[in-house]
Amino acid sequence: MAFAIKVNGSTHSVDVDGDTPLLWILRDVLGMTGTKFGCGMALCGACTVHLDGAPTRSCITSIDSIGQSEITTIEAIGKTAAGARIQKAWLEHEVPQCGYCQSGQIMSAAALLASKPRPTDADIDDAMSGNICRCGTYVRIREAIKQAASG
Numbered sequence: 001m002a003f004a005i006k007v008n009g010s011t012h013s014v015d016v017d018g019d020t021p022l023l024w025i026l027r028d029v030l031g032m033t034g035t036k037f038g039c040g041m042a043l044c045g046a047c048t049v050h051l052d053g054a055p056t057r058s059c060i061t062s063i064d065s066i067g068q069s070e071i072t073t074i075e076a077i078g079k080t081a082a083g084a085r086i087q088k089a090w091l092e093h094e095v096p097q098c099g100y101c102q103s104g105q106i107m108s109a110a111a112l113l114a115s116k117p118r119p120t121d122a123d124i125d126d127a128m129s130g131n132i133c134r135c136g137t138y139v140r141i142r143e144a145i146k147q148a149a150s151g
């Protein structure tokens, strides 16, 4: 079945089953491999994208549930004000280690900053608790979010 989805400002027509996860479409159909597959069960956050600005686990989001929502991925988050601040802070704090979880981390952090420009520690914990990092970069993630919020 054909679906038209809006990704990073462009409309794409894709011919897939309605229950196909958005993550599969981004990576395998559209070739946008910045969004990562981790668990496939909404447990790790590696696949986080934005749907109308809200952080969303693309591994469990079927294409037939998306409708006209605007999808933003890591490939375009730097074009948003919050995303650009987060990416700058990430670089300055050298947050990534292996890097695998980091696109999801950045997407969650950018959504937090867009909705709460001055997040409290509790806000940060709440927003980032679903993003797992096996390398344990949590301290640098928190520092970078605080810097981005104060910039």
Ligand code: FES
Pocket: 036, 037, 038, 039, 040, 041, 042, 043, 044, 045, 046, 047, 048, 057, 058, 059, 060
């Ligand atoms: S791959 Fe989607 S939450 Fe882990």
Ligand code: FES
Pocket: 096, 097, 098, 099, 100, 101, 102, 132, 133, 134, 135, 136, 137
């Ligand atoms: S940087 Fe390696 S899993 Fe997070």
